Amino acid sequence: MIDHTRRYVLTGAPGAGKTSLAQLLARRGHLVVAEAATDVIARRQRQGCPEPWQEGDFVDLVAREQCRRQRAAGSGGTQLYDRSPLCTLALARHLGRRVTPELAAELLRIRREAVYDRRVFLVEPIGFVTPTAARRIGYPESLAFARVHEQVYAEHGHLLVPVPPGTVAERADLVEWDLRRWAEDPA
Incomplete structure (x- = not known):
């Protein structure tokens, strides 16, 4: 059975505004799947672990939750x-972690099944990072982390489509414009 679902990713630096953008797109009627890592962090913090990203199983917990959410979204x-x-x-590279068998299997699955469109929205940094309980990263480290994201997506054959700084509404308009254009010419 061929899956005709078009799955697009929003990626970029921590604090660049991906979640605000995703939330506005959801309010505009798009099916949006929320970031898994933030929820994994919040759940582990409620369980008494102040820095879950320091735990050895953190990367696998995130990958597992991403897989679960992607499957729950259906087709x-x-x-x-x-x-x-x-x-x-x-994230694993940024934290200096090895690629676990579970993460490797998930990466193989998404490549084999062509789960995500090769065009990926790169939400560019807005010039600062607002710390949260789940985001304890400064702006310079955020930019370094963003470069790792860009390298990973390029290595895996994805085309990064910039979403420059602007208001959340302006950014959502740009994403929607691309989505309409790609629906007409799915290349």
């Missing part, structure tokens, strides 16, 4: 993802 239509397993690979 059909256009879907937007606030990060993907390739972002989890970038």
